[in-house]
Amino acid sequence: MTTSESYTLDSYVEDLKRITQETDNEDEIIRQVSPLAKRLAVEKNWLEQKHYEADSEQGFGVHLLHEEPDHSLAVFVVSWLPGRGTEPHDHGTWAVVAGVEGIERNVRYQRLDDGSRPDYAELEVKHDFKADEGDLVCMKTGGIHMVRNETDATTLSLHTYGKHVNHTNRSQFDLESKEKKDLKIKVE
Numbered sequence: 360m361t362t363s364e365s366y367t368l369d370s371y372v373e374d375l376k377r378i379t380q381e382t383d384n385e386d387e388i389i390r391q392v393s394p395l396a397k398r399l400a401v402e403k404n405w406l407e408q409k410h411y412e413a414d415s416e417q418g419f420g421v422h423l424l425h426e427e428p429d430h431s432l433a434v435f436v437v438s439w440l441p442g443r444g445t446e447p448h449d450h451g452t453w454a455v456v457a458g459v460e461g462i463e464r465n466v467r468y469q470r471l472d473d474g475s476r477p478d479y480a481e482l483e484v485k486h487d488f489k490a491d492e493g494d495l496v497c498m499k500t501g502g503i504h505m506v507r508n509e510t511d512a513t514t515l516s517l518h519t520y521g522k523h524v525n526h527t528n529r530s531q532f533d534l535e536s537k538e539k540k541d542l543k544i545k546v547e
């Protein structure tokens with residue numbers, strides 16, 4: 360970690376590399392990454408006006424700030440349009456999300472089925488809360504959540520993943536039909 364007052368995206372990436380070189384234990388990675396993600400999220404020196412842009416069809420905008428050549432250590436700022444969000448999904452890797460601007464509803468789920476059917480998943484709400492600026496949402500591989508912006512302004516959050524989520528085998532879940540499907544997102 361840098362000793363200067365300002366914490367930059369470059370410093371964060373260096374810290375991510377160091378941490379993931381030292382350990383591949385996801386609990387330990389999340390424990391070390393989360394305070395740094397929070398620091399960068401509230402610092403906002405990396406934030407640009409274009410990061411507020413969102414895809415109206417998708418309901419949110421995904422802006423890549425960093426990824427390694429092998430797609431690992433992907434950092435995004437995601438902008439969420441008012442009243443929009445995601446279906447429940449996983450990430451296929453570890454995830455650390457830190458609130459940047461506005462309040463985002465975050466619902467965590469747990470699987471009730473044994474995972475033996477490839478296209479089927481039964482989910483139950485585990486935790487339903489509102490994440491404010493600087494609040495953290497951390498998930499190991501397999502963690503399932505959904506995000507919704509229930510405010511009337513665009514919200515922003517900083518998302519760090521072990522790997523770019525369009526390069527992992529990850530899924531979206533339909534709560535009604537209990538269907539589990541592949542998920543790819545549009546990145547700006």
Ligand SMILES: [Fe+2]
Nearest residue numbers: 448449450504
């Ligand atoms: Fe997510």
